[in-house]
Amino acid sequence: MVQINRFYYTAQHKPNQLICGNGQTAVITGWTVKQALAKHLQTSDYAVIGQLYSPTRGINLLIRNLLFNPHVRYLVILNATKEDKNAGASQCLLDFFHNGVEESLSDTGRKSWIILSAIPGYIDIDIDIHSLQKLRQSIEVQEAKSITEAVDKIKQYAQKEIIEPWGLPLEFPMSTIEPTVLPGSRYGHRIEGKTIAETWVKIIHRIKTTGTIRPTGYDGKWQELIDLMAVVTDEPTDFYFPEPNYLPIDRSFLEEYISQILDDSPNREGVKYTYGQRLRSWFGRDQIEQVIQKLIGEIDAASAVMTLWDVKDHEKGGSPCLNHIWLRVVDNELSLTATLRSNDMFAAWPANAMGLRALQKHIRDEIAKRSEYDLKMGPLITLSQSAHIYDDTWSNGEQLIQEQYAAICSKLDYADPAGNFLIEIADGQIFVTHTTPGSGEIVGCYSGKNALKLTREICAASPAIRPDHAAYLGMELQKAANCIKIDKPYVQDQ
Structure with a gap:
């Protein structure tokens, strides 16, 4: 007799990245594309199929979705490729269900649940520990090393009689902070x-x-x-x-x-x-x-x-x-x-x-x-x-x-590929000589009394000049202009 499942997986997080069905088995494919498993299955065979790339970014949202779908009673985790081994996300998820969590700090210094695994993985601390423990106790977990093995396990679970949900859907709202964005080029x-x-x-x-x-x-x-x-x-x-x-x-x-x-x-x-x-x-x-x-x-x-x-x-x-x-x-x-x-x-x-x-x-x-x-x-x-x-x-x-x-930023490098600028004053004017960074060959000369006008002229002629170098030039040229006004000698960098 074919069972008609009455469940449908509702994802609060990343729903467009998931394939949802009406069974009781969640399927995590790691780096393997989810369609590679879905094409071998009926929608009644699974509750959801999704990929998992990162233990530090993906597991927290995955756990939140599972808590909101207590009809999920089985979990098949595909851990099959070199990419899975390298990223460690599938292994970290397996370790969550096998080992649990402890309270500590994430890599950003936030208080979090840290998965007891050799691979760093975090779950938000605002999800209470009792809910996490109930989830771990209520879902049967199996690892698969190939697509064929995963499909076989999913179909075996699909033949089992329907199990009642382990509880009511649990929702833990996430706080979001919008960054402050300054004006700048797009x-x-x-x-x-x-x-x-x-x-x-x-x-x-x-x-x-x-x-x-x-x-x-x-x-x-x-x-x-x-x-x-x-x-x-x-x-x-x-x-x-x-x-x-x-x-x-x-x-x-x-x-x-x-x-x-x-x-x-x-x-x-x-x-x-x-x-x-x-x-x-x-x-x-x-x-x-x-x-x-x-x-x-x-x-x-x-x-x-x-x-x-x-x-x-x-x-x-x-x-x-x-x-x-x-x-x-x-x-x-x-x-x-x-x-x-x-x-x-x-x-x-x-x-x-x-x-x-x-x-x-x-x-x-x-x-x-x-x-x-x-x-x-x-x-x-x-x-x-x-x-x-x-x-x-x-x-x-x-x-x-x-x-x-x-x-x-404190590690200053004074070498500018645009070259060097030597500043002097004579006969009531500022003289600027532009030289190449290596041999010191003269490639440009500028003169005038107005520091701002000279700065603009130099930057227009040498558009590749570094921003900090341009700021330095403006300061030095203004110092030179001030020295002319008060009839004092000017020495660059002093």
């Missing part, structure tokens, strides 16, 4: 740093300060800048991780991630692609090898290009965020520029940048092995067309800025 931003870590802090500060708040289309909001160029000049070969590490990744995660960019991988059901697969075999060509051969044959080539965008992505969905990579050799220096159409700058950009840097070094090393060219590592440049921070990491971003931004 399009076209440039940020530079010596290391990926330093550049990342500057990026988060820029987005949190002037980014526009918009709905994401995925049941939430993000704060966004459009067309953000980040330039990393001096990342060390073995990568810089601050101590203590404030980056959202560590070395073990990075090792796995780099392989996803450098190495090919077979097509797997439920896994969309890896960047390495798109670069190595997706279009029937090994594009990394093509670029190496191109530069060996024509070291000055401006056509060392790799693409990850497939025109079919418009129809299929699930298109890669990383779209285009361009390499260029200038003055025996190899630079890499990557274009990302959509970029989670808080959680994803540091890994993106380190993976791309590893690709840049691989290409440099292969060229050195196979030719007479021993290139220097030039800058890594990323162009993030939608550079955004999701609302569930806004507080993390603010905490990062409070703890790191001032210290990074």
Whole structure:
């Protein structure tokens, strides 16, 4: 006799990211696309199917949804891919049900329930412990290591008789804080740093300060800048991780991630692609090898290009965020520029940048092995067309800025690629000489009595001058103008 289930899963959080049914089994697919399981099931087989990428961002909302749907009595957690192992979200959720939580502080210093797991995971403290314990006691949990195993377990649960809900729906309202946004340019931003870590802090500060708040289309909001160029000049070969590490990744995660960019991988059901697969075999060509051969044959080539965008992505969905990579050799220096159409700058950009840097070094090393060219590592440049921070990491971003931004800004670097400016006064006028940063060759001369007019003239002629350098010039020119008024000698920087 076929049972007619009378339940329907109601998601309070991220409903558009879930496939809802009318059974009693919740299915978590980790990084495997949820449709890969749904196509093998009837809606009566499951209560809900959803993915889980992050233990620190996803589990809290997942638990809230389960508390609101007490008819869910079974949970199948798919923990099948390298990405699942790397992220640890599925394992952390399993640990919640097996081990529970303890009260402590989250990575942003908030009082939270910390999941008893080797993988950091948090649940809001405003959910009372008795509700969490009741949830853990009322749901039977099983782990699956493959899509086939998960489907079998779900269908076995679907054959069981209906169990009454373990209680009434429990709702715990979430508080939200809208960031204060200062005026600023919407399009076209440039940020530079010596290391990926330093550049990342500057990026988060820029987005949190002037980014526009918009709905994401995925049941939430993000704060966004459009067309953000980040330039990393001096990342060390073995990568810089601050101590203590404030980056959202560590070395073990990075090792796995780099392989996803450098190495090919077979097509797997439920896994969309890896960047390495798109670069190595997706279009029937090994594009990394093509670029190496191109530069060996024509070291000055401006056509060392790799693409990850497939025109079919418009129809299929699930298109890669990383779209285009361009390499260029200038003055025996190899630079890499990557274009990302959509970029989670808080959680994803540091890994993106380190993976791309590893690709840049691989290409440099292969060229050195196979030719007479021993290139220097030039800058890594990323162009993030939608550079955004999701609302569930806004507080993390603010905490990062409070703890790191001032210290990074205090590390002054007086070298400006736009050059140096020597200021003197003579015959009742200010004279400014513009010299190149290296040889000191004179490339411009300015004179006048009005400090503001001179500043504007210099900045118009040298639009690439650093903002702090322009501010310094304005101060020094005003000091020189004051010295002329009171007939005192002027000495720059005194």
